[in-house]
Amino acid sequence: MRHAILISSALLATACGEPVSNAVFEEDLEFLAALPDAEQQRVALDEEVEQADEARAAAGWCDPETRPYLLCWSYDVGGNINAHVLAMLAFVDYVRAWPPTERGPDSRVWGPYEYEPGRWIRLDMQRSGGLYTWSFSLSPAESGPWTPFFDGDHYRGETVARGVGSYTLDYAGYAAVTGEEAAGTLTVDYDTEADTELLVHFEEVLIGDLDQPLTADYWYGGDEDGGELEFSGEANWVEESDAEELFRVRTRWVDGEGGRSDATLGGGDIPDGWDDVRISQCWGRYGFGTWEWSNYDEVLTESGDPDACVFSDFAEPEHI
Amino acid sequence: MIALLLGLLSAGHAAVTRFALVLGNNEGAPDTRPLYFAEYDAEKMYRILTDVGGVDPERATLLLGASRNRLLREMGELRMAIQMAEANGDDTMLIFYYSGHADEERLELGRSWLTWEELDQFLRYSGADVRMAFLDACRSGAMTRAKGATRAPSFIFELSERLDAEGQVIVTSSARDEASQESDEIGGGYFTHFLASALSGAADADADGKVTLTEAYRYVYDETVYQTRESAHGTQHPTFEWDLAGEGDIVLADLDRGRATLVFTPDFQGRYAIFDRDRREFVAELDLDGTREHRVSLRPGTYLVQERFPTHLLVAQVRLADGETADLDGASFAAVEYEHDIAKGAIQRRIRRAKQPDLSIHVGAGTRRFSDPEVEASYFPTVVAGSIGARWNFHDHKWVSGDLVSGAGAGAIQVEGLSWDIPVVVTGTTLGVGFGYATAPRLFQVGGGIRMAGVYTTRAFPGQDIPTQALLSVAPGLEAWVGLHPGNLAFEFDLRSHYLPYLVDDRDVGFGFSEGLLTFGYRF
Numbered sequence: 001m002r003h004a005i006l007i008s009s010a011l012l013a014t015a016c017g018e019p020v021s022n023a024v025f026e027e028d029l030e031f032l033a034a035l036p037d038a039e040q041q042r043v044a045l046d047e048e049v050e051q052a053d054e055a056r057a058a059a060g061w062c063d064p065e066t067r068p069y070l071l072c073w074s075y076d077v078g079g080n081i082n083a084h085v086l087a088m089l090a091f092v093d094y095v096r097a098w099p100p101t102e103r104g105p106d107s108r109v110w111g112p113y114e115y116e117p118g119r120w121i122r123l124d125m126q127r128s129g130g131l132y133t134w135s136f137s138l139s140p141a142e143s144g145p146w147t148p149f150f151d152g153d154h155y156r157g158e159t160v161a162r163g164v165g166s167y168t169l170d171y172a173g174y175a176a177v178t179g180e181e182a183a184g185t186l187t188v189d190y191d192t193e194a195d196t197e198l199l200v201h202f203e204e205v206l207i208g209d210l211d212q213p214l215t216a217d218y219w220y221g222g223d224e225d226g227g228e229l230e231f232s233g234e235a236n237w238v239e240e241s242d243a244e245e246l247f248r249v250r251t252r253w254v255d256g257e258g259g260r261s262d263a264t265l266g267g268g269d270i271p272d273g274w275d276d277v278r279i280s281q282c283w284g285r286y287g288f289g290t291w292e293w294s295n296y297d298e299v300l301t302e303s304g305d306p307d308a309c310v311f312s313d314f315a316e317p318e319h320i
Numbered sequence: 321m322i323a324l325l326l327g328l329l330s331a332g333h334a335a336v337t338r339f340a341l342v343l344g345n346n347e348g349a350p351d352t353r354p355l356y357f358a359e360y361d362a363e364k365m366y367r368i369l370t371d372v373g374g375v376d377p378e379r380a381t382l383l384l385g386a387s388r389n390r391l392l393r394e395m396g397e398l399r400m401a402i403q404m405a406e407a408n409g410d411d412t413m414l415i416f417y418y419s420g421h422a423d424e425e426r427l428e429l430g431r432s433w434l435t436w437e438e439l440d441q442f443l444r445y446s447g448a449d450v451r452m453a454f455l456d457a458c459r460s461g462a463m464t465r466a467k468g469a470t471r472a473p474s475f476i477f478e479l480s481e482r483l484d485a486e487g488q489v490i491v492t493s494s495a496r497d498e499a500s501q502e503s504d505e506i507g508g509g510y511f512t513h514f515l516a517s518a519l520s521g522a523a524d525a526d527a528d529g530k531v532t533l534t535e536a537y538r539y540v541y542d543e544t545v546y547q548t549r550e551s552a553h554g555t556q557h558p559t560f561e562w563d564l565a566g567e568g569d570i571v572l573a574d575l576d577r578g579r580a581t582l583v584f585t586p587d588f589q590g591r592y593a594i595f596d597r598d599r600r601e602f603v604a605e606l607d608l609d610g611t612r613e614h615r616v617s618l619r620p621g622t623y624l625v626q627e628r629f630p631t632h633l634l635v636a637q638v639r640l641a642d643g644e645t646a647d648l649d650g651a652s653f654a655a656v657e658y659e660h661d662i663a664k665g666a667i668q669r670r671i672r673r674a675k676q677p678d679l680s681i682h683v684g685a686g687t688r689r690f691s692d693p694e695v696e697a698s699y700f701p702t703v704v705a706g707s708i709g710a711r712w713n714f715h716d717h718k719w720v721s722g723d724l725v726s727g728a729g730a731g732a733i734q735v736e737g738l739s740w741d742i743p744v745v746v747t748g749t750t751l752g753v754g755f756g757y758a759t760a761p762r763l764f765q766v767g768g769g770i771r772m773a774g775v776y777t778t779r780a781f782p783g784q785d786i787p788t789q790a791l792l793s794v795a796p797g798l799e800a801w802v803g804l805h806p807g808n809l810a811f812e813f814d815l816r817s818h819y820l821p822y823l824v825d826d827r828d829v830g831f832g833f834s835e836g837l838l839t840f841g842y843r844f
């Protein structure tokens with residue numbers, strides 16, 4: 001057998017053609033791995049709370065009688081982030097189903113593909129060391145002209161799929177080709193090298209049901225045990241008038257055990273001198289409230305057992 | 321097969337129906353070397369018995385390479401035929417001839433056998449009035465020794481007074497402790513050669529146109545002993561067992577039945593050999609004393625008549641037409657040196673041919689696939705292949721082969737993680753040689769062995785800007801085949817399994833691939 005291998009090796013030198021290898025396809029896979037993955041780029045909420053939510057959907061989610069509204073709000077925010085990111089990454093998933101149309105030593109091109117009738121899409125990717133840059137373009141015709149609308153970059157970590165990067169969807173660019181009403185940009189900065197961190201930034205986004213441009217930041221960090229979600233905005237927390245208060249929320253949870261949301265309020269109906277209005281709500285497994293507290297009685301009064309909180313300290317947002 | 325022979329012309333029998341069962345088998349037990357001429361000798365005896373032995377071809381059966389089961393079946397049919405003839409009031413005679421391997425216990429029929437005892441029982445209870453067995457096999461004397469007979473010198477058999485015989489005669493080619501020898505000089509076994517020669521007329525000592533058992537045995541005994549006297553295997557002594565009651569002489573061959581006759585007038589003196597140019601065989605050898613006419617019964621054809629001298633031959637060519645009787649007066653004899661002897665050359669060519677391996681050429685179709693599902697799925701889909709090849713089957717059950725298998729197939733491969741299939745066109749060519757062992761070349765034959773193949777395989781990716789990839793390597797392997805061989809045709813299923821060492825994607829992997837082929841061939 002050893003002789004056979006040696007003879008074989010000698011003969012290989014005389015073989016006509018490239019050696020048999022799937023390396024080119026493995027490289028295709030590497031390029032695809034450098035694109036954001038919807039499974040990684042999502043806010044992973046406590047599944048037990050979500051399952052409890054589904055079981056009680058008929059009774060109404062976030063019934064103030066049974067659920068802390070900061071929890072409900074956090075889940076709404078998380079769901080919205082996931083929906084937007086998923087919508088963005090639908091373009092990525094689309095090209096994943098096709099082989100590249102052009103291959104270079106450090107580049108790949110997918111498309112043009114007719115994404116929808118009259119809308120052609122293509123993806124150009126470049127590799128330089130561990131940096132992958134990519135750009136989706138749209139065109140009303142197969143031959144162009146091409147309008148970039150979705151691009152990003154990715155630094156590979158220990159594996160290509162795990163790394164640091166960012167991507168931006170230009171709603172205006174997309175709308176320029178599709179004719180839809182849309183504006184603003186949505187940018188996601190991510191770090192998936194170890195755990196998952198997402199910083200989602202809406203900049204003057206005006207799409208769908210939004211009646212005014214949205215500018216907001218959301219941050220999510222999660223690992224296999226739980227996660228955190230930070231967001232801010234304006235809402236009419238103190239209903240003395242229609243004036244909305246500014247708020248910043250940080251929600252933390254441990255999967256299968258419960259969580260805590262802490263919020264700070266300002267402006268609106270908050271009297272002058274109260275620049276440190278705080279609200280905290282805790283919940284246990286399945287999302288049922290265990291304790292809530294505020295230092296401003298106009299918002300809520302303390303109830304429940306503070307020792308039942310999974311997190312005992314008040315924590316303000318750190319990333320937004 | 322049934323056939324029989326014996327020209328038993330017994331002076332008091334108006335109707336004698338002769339049956340003959342002629343059996344030849346080159347194959348013996350697994351530990352024996354196959355014979356070259358046993359089946360050939362059986363064919364020769366079959367012709368003699370049906371030409372001059374008085375056996376109607378419809379009552380003569382020739383079995384070549386038959387197994388025990390086949391032989392027993394034929395014996396059963398023969399017994400029924402004899403009994404029907406007896407029921408019609410005919411006197412019957414059964415001649416059994418066997419050429420092949422044997423030991424002290426049995427006839428060897430390839431991997432099966434028939435014991436001497438079983439043969440004796442068959443003969444005794446066949447129902448024939450006279451049973452005769454001619455056994456050209458090593459230690460066939462065991463058959464007569466078992467019956468209490470001993471080596472019989474020719475002169476003790478004075479049978480001319482026997483008439484209206486009934487009983488059994490067994491003539492064996494050698495004594496119990498002797499080998500029966502084949503000769504490259506004559507292209508057959510000594511015993512059968514001289515028995516055939518005797519029945520053709522060489523043994524007609526009284527020149528009455530009939531060869532009796534006594535004459536035949538005496539001739540066969542004398543010639544066999546004489547020709548093997550200096551053999552390295554020892555002198556071969558035919559034996560004879562006689563258990564006949566009645567009177568009269570048993571005539572084995574009636575030369576008047578022959579289709580053509582060659583007559584040596586009393587002028588001829590010396591040792592003559594007659595060579596059939598058409599069949600490339602010696603048909604008779606005669607010692608003529610120049611005192612009387614001598615007749616030899618032959619088939620129509622072209623013959624060389626040789627008179628042998630120590631330094632040269634005198635050779636004449638004679639053509640005999642159907643029904644013609646010709647004498648050699650006026651024949652033109654020419655002196656020929658032994659090295660220019662046409663007969664010898666022809667015999668040697670036939671011997672070489674007999675010793676040459678059987679060649680079969682075959683073409684086929686099938687598939688080639690890699691046994692590792694991952695390799696098949698990710699690298700080489702199964703391809704449809706065609707083949708052309710040759711195999712040489714040697715007489716010692718060995719075979720060697722060479723073949724070319726080439727095929728192509730379009731399919732798709734998958735790479736884990738990719739959500740699309742990759743279209744690929746695979747071609748594969750295998751140039752291989754094999755060596756192994758097979759069962760005896762019968763209707764069904766099975767073989768197995770080892771192989772070494774050069775493998776050239778390409779992968780092309782239509783519609784994609786990826787260069788064609790190629791693999792060239794050598795692959796050791798195993799091969800097994802099973803064949804159905806009616807006549808010269810061969811239908812076989814051939815399965816080969818190879819190990820293909822190769823370095824793929826920086827992984828030192830070994831591919832196992834197999835080829836399954838249905839082939840059709842012709843055996844020369």
